[in-house]
Amino acid sequence: MLHERGLPKYFWAEAVNTACYIVNRVTVRSILSKTLYELWKGRKPNISYLRVFGYNCFVLNNGKDNLGKFDPKADEAIFLGYSLTSKAYRVYNTRTMLVEESIHVQFDESNKEAHPPEQIISDPSQMIRTRSSLQNEVNHSAFISQIEPKSFEEAENDNFWILAMQEELDQFKRNDVWELVPRPKDHSIIDTKWVFRNKLNNSGTIIRNKARLVAKDFTQIEGIDFEETFASVASLEAIRLLLSFACLKVFKLFQMNVKSAFLNGFIVEEVYVEQPPGFIDSCFPDHIFKLKKALYGLKQAPRAWYERLSTFFVDDNFVKGQVDTT
Template sequence: MNFQEAFEKKTWRIAMDEEIKAIKKNETWELVSLPKGHKAISVKWVYKAKKNSKGEVERYKARLVAKGYSQRAGIDYDEVFAPVARLETVRLIISLAAQNKWKIHQMDVKSAFLNGVLDEEVYIEQPQGYEVKGEEEKVLKLKKALYGLKQAPRAWNARIDKYFQDKNFIKCPYEHALYIKAQGGDILIVCLYVDDLIFTGNNPTMFEEFKKEMTKEFEMTDIGLMSYYLGIEVKQEDHGILITQEGYAKEVLKKFKMDDANPVSTPMECGIKLSKHGEGETVNPSLFKSLVGSLRYLTCTRPDILYAVGVVSRYMEHPTTTHLKAAKRILRYIKGTTNLGLYYSVSDYYKLVGYSDSDWGGDMDDRKSTSSFVFYIGNTAFTWMSKKQPIVTLSTCEAEYVAATSCVCHAIWLRNLLKELSLPQKEPTKIFVDNKSAIASAKNPVFHDRSKHIDTRYHYIRECVSNNDVKLEYVVKVADFGVARVKTQSGVMTTETGTYHWILLAFSSPVVF
């Protein structure tokens, strides 16, 4: 939609008026003559209909955006990076709230980037439809950031970070978008993702004080209880919290015309071997990349498709009909499981536990292995990974050893993060591995001479084991009709229709049973 089309509709005109009103109220710019040697950046209007989890339009939003692609690094801007919360951190907070029966609240900062103060001199053209009469030749000098500028995210983050620290929040050193405020036995946890923030804790009074202070400092929207966050549907109940992406899954199926497809029971055929040089005609790379990207975001609440999505994502540069068929099989699996999600509830054993697994030389092109791990705290998983290893291993022992090292590194980070959240893991974190030789290599010095050729960065696991930070334990793996399963009581995926035990495996798709 262009400006002329939008200007003819009342809903979009009101949205544009609100945007200009917010900008002026925030004293974002001032009208000046363009100094010599400077160039004004063009701007444009961007329109979006904001929808809820049901797909209904909640409000129309018009955003004035600077064409930041014309800015030059080192001249128009310096630093641009701004941290956002990891989704695994969001899931951890959900798990923590469910365990303690806390409620999670959500707020949104209106025109967040307009609050960031700029250090550089930036000039923009006057927005279309809102030029000052008689002074059309003048430009606008920005005093605060505007959407689209390269430095806008950084400026906003610096502004909100300073505010939180001035209010006696402690920024987590292991997650820079997580802020914690402790007063006696009370705690307030705030998680920030650009302009969307969620917060929880054990004292409702601190919630109200936090809301009042934030509303006083910024123009805020109080959304209430967290119900729809970053495309994730959240159902907060008395006995737990369910997160799903059912609406998004249906949108993906519709987008790729698979909403009428026949469902299948697994996301990938057992034993399938894909290759870059496989059979089949070349397909549109843009379509394939769009499909894989959509599936990748669905893994935020669906670890059961993680491995399959990881495999097809290796062929985005030159996809063929064979690769497209494998990707569409994932969609057929999603068709029959759109209501699957993760249910976080109260657990009697609320400690960090990890599982590590690997295949050996599973990639048909470079013979590299795939590392996978999953971590639970309580009954439900909150973080997982499936990724091809950067090196070629010479045995299953080495492949499992490298995978376990990746798992241990993540465990150390999680232990530090949990300590900041007042959940210190006093005992060593148990990590289950299904290879006795890999465990022995991590524990017993006798085995060290046999692994000199392994990159030194993967021997970090030995130090963690000797320091008693983690404890590797053996877990039995059995085959059942060609599908890998694990004999363990840990690992539960609960939906509205039932409870399923599962474990993430590297050589086949994660399995629910």
């Protein structure tokens, strides 16, 4: 269900609850020809209000306190399921980033897949019944850590930060960043450390625990561990020129963020780093990692990423500007 709708994994509990809710109302026991709900309640369930998990909807702000004259009358939301204590829907409010239970939910009627007739056993044209109001809210910050550890020793006892570190290493594996090799005798080894940050949204709410493995670049020796450094910085004049030209031509501007950008840059130097703290290979505890791509903290990481990105654009017939050659 999560994969089909493209929802994050932390909604797994909502998916399980919704699946159980549906199964109890539509699964028929072949012997008795009754649903589980009918066997338990003694009456047939009304399932005309069922909707497809994960579809877009709007939660109306009816009756909410401090609603100003110009405040939106509804917020975009994602349908997650049904309340177990009332006749309310459970939705994820994309503005407040909270899970709410409310009867004031309006589904996107323009999307036929949101509530196909074949998924509604009773009359498809029947309207959703009026249901009792409930405004319970669940803050998803309960599923993330609120404290930023200063060291690995502080983070190793927190399951949320352990998960964040594992996600970072999974990204390394997908990008083929390094390979585990025996420790060389005639080459310097760069140490690594974990850096922990809480990522915030525009309203200052913590939305994610981010762990990043970085190299301790102060141990790098110029001419041995790296040849040259470079950091591309966009000039203010180039940005103003781009915005002015887009306004003149009525163009749309799109901004793109490359996740773990430096991990995509190839390095030509032979660089070795220690295994990350807390994730030592039990079979080869004395081995180290030989880098294939740049690692955050390396002095040559910005240059490696810029060369990879610049080559891609040039090969795709883009031309460097005269105001800002980067």
